[in-house]
Amino acid sequence: MKAVVYKEYGAPEVLKIQEVVKPTPKENEVLIKVKASTVTTGDTRFRKADPFAIRFFNGIIKPKKQILGMFFSGDIVAIGTKVTKFKIGDKIFGSTGMSIFNAWAEFICIKEDATITSMPVKITYEEVASVIFGASTALHFLKKANLKKGDNILVYAASGAVGSAVVQIAKYYGANVTGVCSSKNFKFVKSLGADKVIDYTTEDFTKNDVKYEIIYDSIGKISYKKCKNSLTHSGLFVSNNAGLGDYLNLIWTSFLGKRKIVTGVSSDNLEKLTQIKKLLETKKITVPIDKTYPLDQIIQANYHVDSGHKKGNIAISFH
Template sequence: MNAVLCTQYGPPEVLKLQKVRKPEPRDNEVLIRIRATTVTAGDIRIRAFRSPALMWLPMRLVLGITKPRKPILGVELSGEIEAIGSKVTRFKAGDQVFAMTGMKFGAHAEYLALPEKGLIAIKPEQVSFETAASVLYGGTTALHFLRKGNIRSGQKVMVYGASGTVGTLTVQLAKYFGAEVTGVCSTGNLEMVKALGADKVIDYTKENFTETGERYDMIFDAVGKTTKAHCEKALAAGGAFVTVGGMEVARELMEDVLLLQKLLAEGKIKSVIDRTYTLEQMVEAHRYVENGRKKGSVVIQVL
C-alpha cells in the first residue's frame, strides 16, 4: 500500500511517499480502507520535532531518537472497514467509519488496522468522508479544554484564534453548550466565524480585545499564542483561561467521539475545510499548515 513516512525530523521534505506492507487485522482489530485524513498541528510538531528545551530528551526518548518510531503520521481519518478480526463484534465489513488513532498515528496511508475498542464510530450517512475526518482532532481538543474551563450555559466565552481547526469547533461547541461566544480572528475570517454561530467577532488586526471593556467568563486560546497575563484584564471575576499552547495533552474520550458523531448527524456542527490535497501532495500540505494561516482543517484525500 502507499503511505507517507517521516524519514527523519526536519522540514516537510523529510516526508516520503513509499510502498509499505498492507496491515492485516488481528483478532480484535478492524482493517480500515482510509478515504480521508488531515494534517494537524500535532503532525507538524512531530515532524519538525518542536519541543520545549527541558522536554527535548524525554520527548526524543518517547517519540524516537533520530526519527519518529511511528513514521506514518496522521491522527484522524475516515473510511470503510474492509475486513474484521475473528473476535470483532461492533463492526462489519463495509461499515463507513471515522476514527482517531492517538499516539498510534498511522492515518497518512491507504490502510490502517485499529482495535475495535478504539476511538472508532460509524460515520453519519449524510456526512462526507472529508467532513468526518476533520472534526475529531479539533472537536475532542475543544471539548477537553471547554470542560477544563467549566463551560456552562449563559457564560460569555471568547475564542482567541477562532478560525483554526480547534477554534472553529470551539465556537460551535461553546454555542451548543449555551454560551454567548465572541470569536477573535483576522479580517478575512470574520464572516466565516459569524457563520459558525459566533455572537460577536473581533478583528485582532484592528482591535485589542483586552481594551474593549468586555469581560469573559472563559477565554479559550485555541492557537497557543496568548497568555493568561495578557488576558487578565478581559477576564471576569473567577473567570477561566484555557490554552492549547501548554504541555497539557487533550484527553481523547469515546464519549466525546460519540457526542461529535451525534452533533454531526444532527447538523449542529460542521468542519471547515480550507484546502484538500492527496497523499502525493503531503509535502505541500505540511508546508501550508506550517505557515499558520489555514482556516479550519487541511484534508488529505486518499484515493
C-alpha cells in the first residue's frame, strides 16, 4: 500500500510517498481503507520537530513514527475475530492519536474501542476527517474555560481550523463572539456566526477598552501579558498553543489575582467524537475546507498549512 513516510525532520520535502506493508488486523482491531485525512499544525510540528521537545517523544535524531496523520475517515474492509462493535462495510471516522499517527496511509488498523465511530449522514469523507482536530480542540478548551451563555469571547485567528471551530461552538453555547482575522477573511468569519470581526492589521483589540470574559488564542500569536487588560476582572486567557511566557505566567496567576490562564494539550476521545458527530448532524457546525489535495500532493498541502494563511481546514483525499 502507499503511505507518506518521513525519515528525517524538516521541510515538507522530507515527506515521501512509498510502498509499505499493508497491516493485518489483530483479533480486537478493524482494518480501514482510508478515504480521507487532513493536514493539521500538529502534523507539521511533528514533521519539523518544532518545538524541539517533540524529539523527546519521537526520536532525538530521526522520527520513530514515520507515518504522520492523526485524523481519518474510511471504510472497514476487514475485522478481527473478537470485534463486535463494527462490521465490514461500515463507514467510520476518528483519530489515531499522537501515540499511533499512521493516518497518511491507504490502510490503517485500529482497535475497535479506540476513538472511532460511524460517520454522520450527508457529509463527505473529506469534511468529517477534517473537522475532528479543530472541533475536538475547541470543545476541550471551552469546557476547561467554563464558557457560559452570554459570555463575551474574543477568538484570535478565527479563520483557522481551530479558530473557526471555536467561533461556531462558542455561538452554539450562546456566547457573544468577536473574531480576529485579516480583512480578506471577514465574510468567512461572519458566516461562521461571529457577532463582530476585527482586522488585526488595522486595529489592536487590546487598545479598544472592550473587556472579555474569555480571550482565546488559537495559534499562539498573542500572550496573556499583552491581553490581560482586555480581560474582565476574573477573565480567562485561553491558548491551545501557549508559549513559555504563558506557562510561566500560569504559575503566578494560579496564586495571585482572579484572571487566569487556561492551556495544556487537548486529547481526543470517543465522548468528544460523538459530540462532534451530533453537532454535524444537527447542523450546529459546518466544516470549512480551504482546499482538498490528492495524496500525491501532500508536500503542497504541508506548505499550505506552514504558510499560516489557510482558511479553515486542509483535506487529503485518497479516492
